[in-house]
Amino acid sequence: MPTADLIVGLQWGDEGKGKIVDMLAQKYEAVARFAGGHNAGHTIVTNGKTYALHLIPSGILNPDAINIIGNGVVVCPANLMKEMSQFDNLKGRLWLSDKAHLILPYHQMIDQARERMRGAKAIGTTGRGIGPAYADKISRLGHRVGELKDTEKLFKKIVEYLHQNRPIFEAMKIEMPDETALKEDLIRYRDGLMPYIADTTQMIWKLLEDGKKVLLEGAQGTMLDIDHGTYPFVTSSNTIAGGACTGMGLSTKQVGHVTGIAKAYCTRVGNGPFPSEDFGPYGERLRQQGHEFGTTTGRPRRCGWFDAVAIRYACALNGCDQISLMKLDVLDGFEEIKICVGYRFEGELIDYVPYDLEKVEPVYETFPGWEKVEGISDYEKLPDSAKAYIETIERVSGVKVGIISTSPDRDDTIIR
């Protein structure tokens, strides 16, 4: 059976998925996003030009690839149209599932109001309305992209929803949306998106049947998965490999080679447990050297050491065939580098991710650093200490490091 290959984040997002998808997309005929929304932010640097993508798959920079936004994605039409305006001639190159759910302005307002009400216990969401849109989908109160075809009917359904939920809006101090503006917006969305809406389930089946090479692009990371991440400090979708099946309409047999993306250290944006976080000068140095500020919200990312326990867990959840290790150059010039190889949990040493991740203490092994790996694209040219670091990651995670990235640029990549 023909299969699609998969790229998935192994940490808390921002691992550098965009660079690898863009790089691999040169060899694929279709790239598909299967989960999340414009909470994602993928930065791609090619020929000195930087692109920030949120919803459009990172294959868009390959003019010969088709890009698909699958049914598992939540779509904010206004943001998608804005993002699309960066590119010419997307017709026939970008497709949007009629079964994907819409993020409407009130979803964003609810997201932000809930975060305000949580106060110090806030999740630290991107405030993009992701959670409320997925909640409506699961509650069977959502609206699908395909409904834009009949805006009059959709408008009536949304107005009905708004009236039913008025008491909740009032309690949350959210202003009821203006109905005239809403109607105009829906017409604008219909006109802007109609040429791109398709049955992407049939489309991906046909692509695979015709022997086309398809790449599935994950967003966020495994530790942000709604079921397997650090709940409730997670996003609202299944970010792991399984999400690619439900989010695209693929059977489990149609997912082939899986590449897990991990940084050579670790970051997290938003709140929640992060055992290997470094609160001292090393964390700050990682943030500065790694330019660890969010693509979507500009927030400083929390930084720390590579967590091999979490990576082993993530590789198992995703069935990883290989790891792509990103941003190795950010560790250039560090005298010593640490890897979290175990956790101390309720007085015992453990090597798995427990339910109560916030209660663990990291156990580190320390390695000598190296001078410079930036721009190296040949494994043999890496300093011995960098090779030893990579081999340790392979040993503790049990998965081969097949790709190593040494700068944001497409060319500065080692393929082993």
Ligand code: GDP
């Ligand atoms: P994504 O969300 O997983 O696609 O990752 P982001 O784009 O949010 O964050 C990764 C950042 O690291 C981007 O700014 C990339 O340009 C950059 N990046 C990717 N690979 C490397 C690398 O090997 N070295 C350095 N220095 N930067 C990289």
Ligand code: IMO
């Ligand atoms: P990419 O694809 C990093 C985080 C938010 C917050 C939590 C919930 O660029 O790797 P949400 O808005 O989804 O309800 O927020 O998830 N988050 C991300 N962190 N990278 C992302 O995407 C993220 N998408 C969501 O910061 O902690």
Ligand code: MG
């Ligand atoms: Mg990102």
